[in-house]
Amino acid sequence: MGVRATARIVARDDGRGGTALPVLAGEGPLALRRTRARGDEARVMLVGAMSGPLGGDHLTVEAEVGGGALLHVGSAAATIALPGQAKGEARYDVRLDVAEGGELRWLPEQLISANGSELYVTTRIDLAPGARLVFREEQVLGRAGEEPGRLTSRLTVRLDGRPLLDQEVACGPGAPGGWDGPAVLAGHRALGQLVLVRPEFERTPATARPLGECAALTPLAGPGVLVTAVAPDALRLRRTLDEALGALG
Template sequence: MTVASARLATELAEHPPGRPRTRISVLRSGWPLMLRTTSPLAATPVTTWACRTADAARVHLAAGAAGPLGGDRLRLEVRVGPGSALVLGEIAPTLLLPGTYGGHSLLDVRIHVGAGAALAWLPELVIAARGCRHATDTRIVLEPGARLVLREEVLFGRHGEPCGEYRQRVRVETGRGPLYDQELAAGPAAPGWDGPAVAAGRAAAGTLLVVDPAPAGDDAAGAFRDPDTALMELGGGGKLLSSLAPDTATLRRRLDDAAARLLTRAREPAALRPV
């Protein structure tokens, strides 16, 4: 059994010349949760959105070992300081595996996004391998004016094998109370999960959650016409796109298309465009 934690915090750089930029104030990793700063990537709808008011810091989470394995207890804490911006991703997909003694594994994620700050949390695909017993619990608090993009993807078992026991809960709160609270359960401990009310026999599922007090772009529900995809308005600038797919490639294409539609500003002021 492994018990580990990692901490990440950002803040606005003091008196930066020119455009505001974000600096990393805390970066602490505990094996196997390894946080690494990364170089700016090519512009995408997500990175452009994150850099709307300040240049974003970019950090990726790298797994220092296989798993999580049954019995592991992992915790990730993230604080995005007021006015700063962070793009947080992962290096590779996460493969959930059973442990030697059949215990449960847990990933506990706690995120606080300060006033006027922006976070794009883009974890890679989670693969619930046969025999795993895992839960991910993500809690996010948004201060006034904070913006959030959260992408999630899960594959229900590797090719030709049944799905392991997988449970995922995401809760987002604002000063007005809960904005979003959803739990997904799949595998042997969730009878009927593969039926029409949940996975409908599809191999993969994903969501894209966008919270933006000043949204822009094509947000009409009619723009997402695939029968396995739905867009829901959450209020307060929140939107949730959910999709089921026969494979992970199809799922990622749908989520990328949704990000382009929901995050791209038709008329971005030139002074605010990232360089």
């Protein structure tokens, strides 16, 4: 039997031009630390208090952002999925909720799928009309010189209860054939995506275009854009996504 743990963040407008954190609670390997704020933004760092996720673990991170609040969430280091002693797949669930007039910047470090691990990641984001989102997800298949574990990741974004984005990717041993082929990763070992949702995109939609050789920007059917990228390593993946975020303001 693996570890079951939940970390929960609630951000609220403090009525004085800033953001309060009435709830900041972590369990087991999920520790939360408030860091120095910038302007009206509250900043929270997710810190790994112990190794994980391991085989059989079920970890959940929840964040709720109220109207007028601005929350920035990062992580102190990469998350590494490891085999562990317990048999079975590990699960890592992320649940994000942003109210009208709220803004969430979700910018953690990479998730690394180590050899022998088996992890299923689900991210569900629910946005009210007028909510703002910057969401970054980066995954690295294996450590240096290592074959990856099995990694399945599903991302769902809903705006006012309607689907804005729903996609799933599976990589590593046992994944459906072709995941490492020319139509998917083409031999690359780092993959990532950036999702931006802003009311301005409703009035002025972004234009679909390539971003270099291994990245692309795609407008969503709503006030959002999706940037997808692959790269040989985590450093070049981050550089590509940072450049895309800078170009989008």
